[in-house]
Amino acid sequence: MTAETKPAKRPTSFDVAKRAGVSRATVSHVLNGQGSRFPEETRAKVLKAAEELNYQPSPAGRALVTGRSDILVILVPNTTFGSNLQDLVDNVTSHAAAHGLSVVVRFAGSNPGETLAAILHFRPVAVVDMGILGADEREVLHHSGAAVIPRIHTPEDPTHDINHVIGRTMAKALLRNGPRQLAYAALLDERLDPFGPGRYEGMKAGARAEGLPEPERLEIPLELGRASAALAAVKAKDSPLAVGCYNDDVALAVVAAGRALGLRIPDDLSVVGVDATAIGQLVSPRLTTIRIHNAPLMERIAADLAALGRAEAPAPQPASLPEVTVLTGETT
Amino acid sequence: MTAETKPAKRPTSFDVAKRAGVSRATVSHVLNGQGSRFPEETRAKVLKAAEELNYQPSPAGRALVTGRSDILVILVPNTTFGSNLQDLVDNVTSHAAAHGLSVVVRFAGSNPGETLAAILHFRPVAVVDMGILGADEREVLHHSGAAVIPRIHTPEDPTHDINHVIGRTMAKALLRNGPRQLAYAALLDERLDPFGPGRYEGMKAGARAEGLPEPERLEIPLELGRASAALAAVKAKDSPLAVGCYNDDVALAVVAAGRALGLRIPDDLSVVGVDATAIGQLVSPRLTTIRIHNAPLMERIAADLAALGRAEAPAPQPASLPEVTVLTGETT
DNA sequence: CAGGGTGGGTTACACGTGATACCCGCGGTG
DNA sequence: CACCGCGGGTATCACGTGTAACCCACCCTG
Incomplete structure (x- = not known):
């Protein structure tokens, strides 16, 4: 029979009350902001006792009530x-x-x-x-x-979705040096891809705006052999191909596949990624990629969080999209 | 005054009991495995009622008790x-x-x-x-x-730590083609690095075993300019350098830095990473890297989890280390 | 027929907390 | 003096659950 170690009972608000010489209700009031009703002396006693016992309210009890x-x-x-x-x-x-x-x-x-x-x-x-x-x-x-x-109301118009913007920006970056056959490269992965469809739609819109045919959609695994096969399936022998990728990882796979197929980059194959990862800028050729500036988004999240702490209604939202810029490397 | 939407009360075990025509205690017993004491008919009633109401026990209430x-x-x-x-x-x-x-x-x-x-x-x-x-x-x-x-007791002998093994394996991979000046490249990051020290120690041990001087420790940021500066600081002009890296990302940065400094890889600079990431095999030169086979670890975790579900004591552990192999690329 | 076991269920408590409603004493006021 | 307001604090309920203890009717047995 193993000795049953008991699970280390933690102090409750009752313990704090006992130590401070007051009732449990007083402890609760003082510790939950309603302490202004009590004289300084009482508050100090309670706070001191809680501190000494290192009292941490039970999440379960609190959640229950x-x-x-x-x-x-x-x-x-x-x-x-x-x-x-x-x-x-x-x-x-x-x-x-x-x-x-x-x-x-x-x-x-x-x-x-x-x-x-x-x-x-x-x-x-x-x-x-x-x-x-x-x-x-x-x-x-x-x-x-x-x-x-953050309190971004998803736009009714899908054209204003951030991923749609990213898709259009990719198309524009790829077509900077004249028209090309466009394609979108998704990540071949069993997991859910919430952003891919919007980016693909954005690229389609970008192609339409230039009078180009609808881009094909490839599924690229992060493995050279199969990535090459997937790329070879769409690459017409003589017209240059321009591939907008789900992210920088996929872009690296497309670049590797292109090299394996003997394509010159960016002459025969141009590639753009998304995320501006550090790795994409360390390899050769350096990736052209889309950078999403989400510092404002972080600030908004922090602001919403702060508003939450003060139990305020969050400030009305301008619903602005994050800024998106092209970081031009050596693949376009 | 905004209309206060009330938070969508969910059904409790009391509701289930009422619907099934039994007491709440019976519901609790049936739903918590003690149901074998009750006749099939009662169990069915309770289970049906719970199903119909889509009853989900309150985590808070359960946690409290x-x-x-x-x-x-x-x-x-x-x-x-x-x-x-x-x-x-x-x-x-x-x-x-x-x-x-x-x-x-x-x-x-x-x-x-x-x-x-x-x-x-x-x-x-x-x-x-x-x-x-x-x-x-x-x-x-x-x-x-x-x-x-998993219930791996951290070995008293630091030599049996997995990271120590990785460090030694890196040293061995780097010295495969003869002795070289060794260095360890950590990731320059403000975050905690729990694995780095062990890997560095492992490399030191690997160097000692070959009678080589203690490897220096570099801090490599994932940015070309500063990575080059860090690398240049330790590269003696004529002796070839061999760098074991914290992971594949760092290895890519070291390779990029070496290229920027005009070093030939692997002649002047050889590099090995850790993790065998997909990206490391897609770039040129392909990374030599350490693969950690943690499928057995996952199986053990699953087994421990299953034992937990059955409230069993976990099986005694052989405390075996994950297997570590070298994936040889073009950087060594 | 009295007594004991037992299948089938219920009563009641405990968990720790937040908050409402209440109580008490005291000073001011009509 | 009766009353009220109020500062200072507390009794009590409610939250939803797991489970030990208990109860009751029934059957079996001596």
Whole structure:
């Protein structure tokens, strides 16, 4: 029979009350902002006792009575997790911690319903959505009492979607030196790709604007042999090809495939990626890529978070899109 | 005055009991495995009512009474989040969901104490640790009642640490074609690097074994200009340099820096990375890199998870290290 | 027929917290 | 003096769940 180690009981608000010589209700009031009603002396006693015992309110008890947890969920696409997303997570984590919230990172699975259920299960106080949720899902979350951050109302006009803008920008970057046959390269991956469709549509629009035929859609795995095969399937022997890619990783695969097929870059094959990753600028040829400036987005998230802490209604949103610029490398 | 939308009350076990025509206690018993005492008819009634109401037990209520949440925390280093870690997270998530657990991804911040506190705050039923926690921190978690997975006891002999093995393997791969001046390239990043020190020590051991001087330690940022400067600082003009890198990203930066300095690869500069990322095999020159086979580790995690679901003590562990192999590319 | 076991279920408590409603004493006021 | 307002604090309820203890009718047995 193994000795059963008991799970290390933590101090409760009752312990604090006992130590401070007051009732538990007083402790609760002092610790939850309603302390202005009490004289300084009493507040000090309670605060001191809580400090000495290192009292941490039980999340379970609090969640039970308030109907809401102290959890903030960051919903992240599980396809691309680059350093920019990492920065965002770190940023949100520190901001949230300042407001006493626990941050939970959740990868959007391929099943949206399941993801939504998992989020609702936490009864989070807020959800940071990186453009994965649809309008109806955001509505469900909002109705469940969770704040959805940032408060960008998904535009009714799909042309104003950020991914559509990215797609058009890719087309423009690829056509800078004259018309070419366009193609869109998606990542071949079993996971959900929330951004790809919008980017493809944007490229289609970009092609239409130039009077070019509709771009084909390739699926590129991150492996040389199969990537080459996929690329060879669309490359007409004599006309130069221009490929807009889902992200920089895919762009690197397309470049490698092109080289394997004996294509000159950017003469026979031009490529543009998305995300402006550090790696894309370290390889040869340096990638031309789309940089998404989401510092303003981070600021807005921080602001929404702060508003949440003050239990304010969030400021009305201008719903501006992040700025998108082309970082020109050696692949266009 | 805005209309206050009430937060969509969810059904409780009381509602289920009412609908099934039994007491709440019966519902709880049937739904928590103690149902064998009840006749099939009653069980069916309860299960049917729960199904019809789509009853989901409140995590808060359950956590309050059991003193433990239904959360499983995956602790992940925030420096490198490649597709291998992504796979592990997905894998654990699906396994955990099968056992009714909610998965929470937590990035190990630069402050270990803070990270530990954040984990303890969840009162998780289990913590999956990717080699970040020290023995004492694992002890704290265990004592708080959380299962620490996988149950690898950190070896008392640092020579048996996986990162030490990786460092030695890097040294061996770099010295394959004769002795060279060795160096270790860490990632210049403000975040915590839990694996770097072990790998550096491993390389030192590898150098000693060959009678070579102690390798220097470089800090390489993922940016060409500064990476070149860092590399130039250690490159003696005439002796060939061999750099073992923290991961493939750093290796790519070192290769780029070497090219910028006019070095021939692998004649003047040989490089080896870690992780065998897809990107490293797509660029030219193809990276030589260390692959860590953690399929067995995943299986063990799954097994530990299953044992957890059955409330069993986990099987005794052979504490075997993951296998490590060299994927030879064009940089050595 | 009395007593004991047992299948089938319920009553009641505990978990830790937030907040509403209340109580008490005291000074001011009509 | 009766009353009111109020500063200062507390009793109590509600949240939803798991489970130990209990209860009751029934059958079997001596």
